[in-house]
Amino acid sequence: MALAKYEKGEVFHTLGRDTADFIEILAKGSVEISNGLFSVVAKTGAILGLAEKAGTPCHFSYRALEDVQVMQYAYKTDADIAKIIGANAKSAPVLAAECVRLACETILARSNKFSEAMEAHAKIMEDYAAYPDLCASCGEFPKSFEGIKSLQTPDMEENIQEWEIYYLQALLQNSELMRKNVYALSPEIATGTVMFTARFYDAVAVSCSQLQEYEEQLKMDASPFTSEFQTMHAKAVERERAAGGAEAAVEIKDALETILNYAEASPETTEAFRKAVLEFRENEKRYDSSDDGRVFRRNLSKHYYEIYNAAFLKTRESHDVVPSEVKMMLQFGFVDEVLAGEENTSMLYSLLHNYSPDPEGKVVSAYEWLNMIYDLKVEPSRNEFDQDYPTYLREQKTMGEITQEKMDELMESGRDRFLFEAKNLFALGCRVTFGNAAGFVPVFDKLNLIRPMNKAFLTPAILNEVLNKFRSVDFGLFSRQKSYSNPGLGINQIFLNDIITPYFILMPVTGSRGSLWQEIEGKNRSTPARMLLPAFFIDNLEDAVLKLCGDFRWEMCKTEQGIHWNDVTDPSLTAYYCDYLQFFKKNHSLSEEMKEKVRMQLKKFSNNYKNFFIADYVTYINYEAEGSPRLNKVAREILFTFCPFPKEMREKMEDNPQFRELIKKYNTQSSNKRRPLAGLIKRMQTDGVDVPKELMQEYEYLSS
Numbered sequence: 001m002a003l004a005k006y007e008k009g010e011v012f013h014t015l016g017r018d019t020a021d022f023i024e025i026l027a028k029g030s031v032e033i034s035n036g037l038f039s040v041v042a043k044t045g046a047i048l049g050l051a052e053k054a055g056t057p058c059h060f061s062y063r064a065l066e067d068v069q070v071m072q073y074a075y076k077t078d079a080d081i082a083k084i085i086g087a088n089a090k091s092a093p094v095l096a097a098e099c100v101r102l103a104c105e106t107i108l109a110r111s112n113k114f115s116e117a118m119e120a121h122a123k124i125m126e127d128y129a130a131y132p133d134l135c136a137s138c139g140e141f142p143k144s145f146e147g148i149k150s151l152q153t154p155d156m157e158e159n160i161q162e163w164e165i166y167y168l169q170a171l172l173q174n175s176e177l178m179r180k181n182v183y184a185l186s187p188e189i190a191t192g193t194v195m196f197t198a199r200f201y202d203a204v205a206v207s208c209s210q211l212q213e214y215e216e217q218l219k220m221d222a223s224p225f226t227s228e229f230q231t232m233h234a235k236a237v238e239r240e241r242a243a244g245g246a247e248a249a250v251e252i253k254d255a256l257e258t259i260l261n262y263a264e265a266s267p268e269t270t271e272a273f274r275k276a277v278l279e280f281r282e283n284e285k286r287y288d289s290s291d292d293g294r295v296f297r298r299n300l301s302k303h304y305y306e307i308y309n310a311a312f313l314k315t316r317e318s319h320d321v322v323p324s325e326v327k328m329m330l331q332f333g334f335v336d337e338v339l340a341g342e343e344n345t346s347m348l349y350s351l352l353h354n355y356s357p358d359p360e361g362k363v364v365s366a367y368e369w370l371n372m373i374y375d376l377k378v379e380p381s382r383n384e385f386d387q388d389y390p391t392y393l394r395e396q397k398t399m400g401e402i403t404q405e406k407m408d409e410l411m412e413s414g415r416d417r418f419l420f421e422a423k424n425l426f427a428l429g430c431r432v433t434f435g436n437a438a439g440f441v442p443v444f445d446k447l448n449l450i451r452p453m454n455k456a457f458l459t460p461a462i463l464n465e466v467l468n469k470f471r472s473v474d475f476g477l478f479s480r481q482k483s484y485s486n487p488g489l490g491i492n493q494i495f496l497n498d499i500i501t502p503y504f505i506l507m508p509v510t511g512s513r514g515s516l517w518q519e520i521e522g523k524n525r526s527t528p529a530r531m532l533l534p535a536f537f538i539d540n541l542e543d544a545v546l547k548l549c550g551d552f553r554w555e556m557c558k559t560e561q562g563i564h565w566n567d568v569t570d571p572s573l574t575a576y577y578c579d580y581l582q583f584f585k586k587n588h589s590l591s592e593e594m595k596e597k598v599r600m601q602l603k604k605f606s607n608n609y610k611n612f613f614i615a616d617y618v619t620y621i622n623y624e625a626e627g628s629p630r631l632n633k634v635a636r637e638i639l640f641t642f643c644p645f646p647k648e649m650r651e652k653m654e655d656n657p658q659f660r661e662l663i664k665k666y667n668t669q670s671s672n673k674r675r676p677l678a679g680l681i682k683r684m685q686t687d688g689v690d691v692p693k694e695l696m697q698e699y700e701y702l703s704s
Contacts, residue, residue: 020052038109051201358460550617
């Protein structure tokens with residue numbers, strides 16, 4: 001005999017994994033005994049392991065509901081059980097009484113499982129009776145499902161006799177008397193009672209397993225009908241919702257089933273996702289940092305993307321009515337009204353039906369973005385190997401995975417472009433914007449929404465307001481040089497500034513982080529960047545957007561400069577910053593105090609020059625633009641040279657000694673660039689020639 005201790009929440013024997021080598025007497029605490037079909041709670045005095053077969057994998061899992069102590073005895077044959085009770089003669093009456101109580105709990109669990117099976121059958125028959133009227137309300141003819149009439153009700157297996165049940169219940173009702181006056185008479189009576197009750201664990205497990213098989217078979221046999229019924233029901237519900245308007249009170253019930261029925265993914269995926277969601281929502285520790293918790297969340301995510309992809313493709317390839325529940329999943333990651341919470345579910349429905357797309361088409365939901373990919377309006381994003389879609393297909397062809405004909409087909413296939421984007425940007429983007437990789441789940445969960453939904457939800461209007469605030473300070477933020485020629489006007493080639501606003505893609509997650517996904521599309525430098533943000537942002541939005549702008553400034557400069565991005569002989573923002581940080585110790589423009597500050601900041605960012613620059617850029621926009629000096633002279637000069645303030649701000653800052661010389665230098669350079677362009681425009685106007693809008697826009701840009 002040995003004394004073992006287990007902490008609260010610890011699973012000390014796992015179904016199918018551990019071997020039944022011990023019989024244990026629960027000396028302190030309580031334990032949940034479960035086999036996936038039913039569970040019971042053992043209390044002090046219980047004998048753990050009675051339902052197990054010695055030396056075989058455990059049929060049950062045992063989890064400590066509080067700190068637990070057990071006395072362990074070797075278990076090789078059933079005869080060991082009698083020996084164990086004999087060795088604990090004084091406590092034998094307590095052991096027998098607790099065994100009777102547990103046996104009655106298993107009987108109740110079996111009864112509940114039977115009721116569950118009966119309800120499943122009754123629900124199908126009830127829906128079958130209502131089906132014709134439901135079709136009529138949708139203006140469609142009912143289909144024939146004659147097999148439904150022949151579905152049998154479940155039978156309670158006869159492996160447990162009624163008299164046995166009544167006998168155990170009578171023992172439980174008279175538990176106190178039995179413990180004092182009967183079980184205490186001799187260890188043999190207590191042993192006999194224990195052995196009699198032990199068989200119930202296995203018998204109930206067999207019975208529950210058979211009832212579970214009945215439910216699964218029932219679901220399979222009725223599947224064609226239930227799928228059709230739920231489709232009709234979804235159509236009827238959407239008609240009612242449409243008639244009531246977007247502001248009408250709407251009840252959303254069984255959303256998960258509506259989504260699964262609509263998506264029509266494989267039966268294995270559907271059942272796995274259903275099980276994962278239901279287990280997830282019932283688990284109070286669903287964000288536990290243990291390995292088991294991470295595996296559980298990873299499996300939920302895997303099946304979620306399979307369901308999401310199936311639902312999205314059906315919205316594009318089928319003419320069926322799309323239920324609001326499905327749209328809420330595609331837009332917000334919603335899958336279950338219990339997981340989301342009743343109030344949040346109602347608000348999500350309202351947000352869905354009151355959503356206004358961005359007039360400029362630059363701030364889009366992930367669902368809108370995936371539709372743009374499917375419609376070939378934009379190219380898919382690069383994959384984890386930095387390959388764009390054409391490059392990926394060419395590699396597949398080179399490796400012999402596809403033929404030229406197949407490659408040509410895939411190049412124009414909206415479906416395959418979507419699947420490429422869903423695997424790369426969508427799945428990875430959801431994880432990145434969530435902000436906590438270890439606790440990530442893509443489904444909407446009320447536990448993650450730590451701010452009021454109306455404040456967390458990002459609309460195009462809110463995001464554009466924040467973005468425009470920073471663009472009003474760094475007016476050249478999204479400016480890129482492009483070549484312009486017009487031989488008819490005698491213009492062979494000049495370089496102009498072109499404003500290319502990035503796409504902001506709102507991922508259907510609740511998160512706290514933004515991400516610059518890529519600064520250009522493929523290899524085309526005149527295409528918009530792609531930035532990701534969560535649809536429900538729970539942190540400081542202005543900080544996140546400003547950091548994205550700084551990140552874009554750095555990465556876009558690297559892309560434009562190519563291999564010379566850190567070569568100071570080819571002047572650029574990144575080259576100057578790299579030179580500044582690499583040789584700051586020798587820079588005579590910096591005091592010893594400033595050098596120490598730079599050294600500490602480099603240490604803080606692990607010598608990552610980009611992160612150092614982004615921090616300085618945030619300071620530059622937030623404080624330096626307001627006339628509050630926070631940067632050293634060298635950093636300020638580099639930033640003002642490549643990220644100058646607009647004319648109105650420069651005029652206000654001309655008397656500021658920190659910026660006076662920088663502004664004079666900038667004005668001189670700007671005037672030199674503007675003078676030849678102004679002369680060209682004046683000659684055209686004098687000659688009565690219409691001035692191209694590109695030249696006028698460039699003049700206005702240089703004047704700003």
